[in-house]
Amino acid sequence: MSQTSQIPQSIWADILRIRYQSPLIHSITNFVVMNNTANALLALGASPAMVHAPEEVEEFVSISSALVVNIGTLDANFVEGMRLAMRQAKALNKPIIFDPVGVGATTYRNRVSEELLALASPTVIRGNASEIMALAGLNAQTKGVDSLYGSEAAIDAARRLSAIWGSVVVVSGEKDYIIQGEQLATVANGHPLMTKVTGMGCTATALVGAFTAVNSDYFQAAAHAMVVTGIAGEIAAASKLAPGSLQLNFLDALYELTEGAITDRYQLTIG
């Protein structure tokens, strides 16, 4: 990819908008990653809020710039909050980012995911290969919340999912694929050690929320978020190759991101 590409400037422009506008990202997410994803959003420059109660999610959506819904530690009370929040976000035309953690592993996860998709088709869906395949109605094997497939195995499933719901679909893995209709982008950033820190995928999903809040080209926004997540992971892994350190250094790297680092490291190809 040539250094004269517009891509790094375009990514950097999104980051500057996030830092300047500090968009409020409403998250209904799982207990495991609430702290990390809030800190990742803050480090990037956004303003996170975790609000799930059915009594207030609709009102909260109305003051937010994007809604992130993640089913990691699903339960009935949260599902009710997700329903109301997604319906309201749809009505108000706000970006909805959906992370179907562990879908395919249980009937409940499948049922809830299908119901939520039908209720309010997401702007962006991000999952690993197993999750995207399961969500597309394929008989994917899962291992809890881990994928048993490389991300490339789910490209067709992602196309199908995108066609059904009109969503941008992100399959993350060693390479990330961003798909919308006929469009395909590939992100080769990231580091294998990121799989040894819980919730790095959930963090990517949260960051997609921040980018969609400032860039209405959602295909591009999703691709930018995946590049930035991957680059922050690479920088963190370069500091120390161990998972406790990676979690901390990832936040520091996100906070310290420069246009130079993006220009030097981005590996995004479109088409």
Place this chain on the structure above:
Amino acid sequence: MSQTSQIPQSIWADILRIRYQSPLIHSITNFVVMNNTANALLALGASPAMVHAPEEVEEFVSISSALVVNIGTLDANFVEGMRLAMRQAKALNKPIIFDPVGVGATTYRNRVSEELLALASPTVIRGNASEIMALAGLNAQTKGVDSLYGSEAAIDAARRLSAIWGSVVVVSGEKDYIIQGEQLATVANGHPLMTKVTGMGCTATALVGAFTAVNSDYFQAAAHAMVVTGIAGEIAAASKLAPGSLQLNFLDALYELTEGAITDRYQLTIG
């Protein structure tokens, strides 16, 4: 402020009492910060416990030295636990610290906060300017859980709130104001990077709980907690100016606090 002030000795005496007595601090708090606030309490020398079930909070309050209630990730089940715990703490005359996270952002938060205040007026209320203004019945604008005002803008609201409920009211921000009736203390400790780590305000609230458990002059206890939170943040920021590092270094700094660091750094003025 003269170096012969009694303030640093008084703060240090509280810390020694916390380290020696290790008071049990019962917290009903939000999912985002449970781990951090538990770790901050441990690093200071207190003994944290997160217990929210209506079935057991009354019994747990009775063995605790202070109760911290934080509405960050509010839901109906937690609210019922808060009600029972606050009523019991009031009956047993134990300090209640209330953190109205995000009040003003939704009707539900406003309603729950008012109900809890009326049920059992807190010993100390800590919030940012938007939250204190909203809680005082003013039409404050909020941005999710962030304040849109400097802390000085909420001094009058804090006086009003203190007059209504008899509480010590802490408005935190670039400067922290501690108010009770006619009394005013100002804390200028802290570092702007603390706003880039989720739940530093919630951590301050938890530490107020620890100080009220060992110092029955609650105005002083609240001021001491804010100084200690601020100093630990300053020391952490001096190590590395990035938010992942700050979160870790804040805990280390709390654990390693010395009387010398407090004497050198405290910025507390009364009146």
Place this chain on the structure above:
Amino acid sequence: MSQTSQIPQSIWADILRIRYQSPLIHSITNFVVMNNTANALLALGASPAMVHAPEEVEEFVSISSALVVNIGTLDANFVEGMRLAMRQAKALNKPIIFDPVGVGATTYRNRVSEELLALASPTVIRGNASEIMALAGLNAQTKGVDSLYGSEAAIDAARRLSAIWGSVVVVSGEKDYIIQGEQLATVANGHPLMTKVTGMGCTATALVGAFTAVNSDYFQAAAHAMVVTGIAGEIAAASKLAPGSLQLNFLDALYELTEGAITDRYQLTIG
């Protein structure tokens, strides 16, 4: 203990199995430690999943290699998930690891713990001295989630508990005792600073889950897990003696464990 002991090789063999098989560990645990225990399992090489909803726990147990149940932030909804998951794990003959956090502190904790034990006797029970004494029906004093006794004070209680439920019982403390029937193992690894990081006991419990998933000699598996937890804590404490650092370095140490470190440091005596 002689350097020709089979113990370090046996521990190392378990670790290699965990890294190779990456067993799925189903955890129904408390909000405070979900992130840490998931990260500890990942750092060791296992695959964690936190799933608590009554709607799906039975199905999830059936794809998991071990079930960890921890009552730290107990509430009715989680208890229902624990019931269904434990019954299913028992039916499928999968290891159940039970951590009775804070039992003895409230009637509710006592009642729930007794009910769960009777429903599906655990493979391994791990607690501090107060918890093990309370669970054995003794009138132990507790201080919230902390023990007021040294671990040796609970050896008789552990024997009693083991006799009643047929479980391996681990009493953790300055020394850890692993008991099953007449068998006794003692682990002297660990570092006092580990008590200043929230949930290190819960982490030990989670790691016991990983070891039972690859070693069907559950007495040995529990002992190995306590040695590994202790050694990782020692290595972490050797890096920096402060609790924020310890939490991070513990994860790094788990990830970087070598057979040499285990051979040099293990302090496990049997009988």
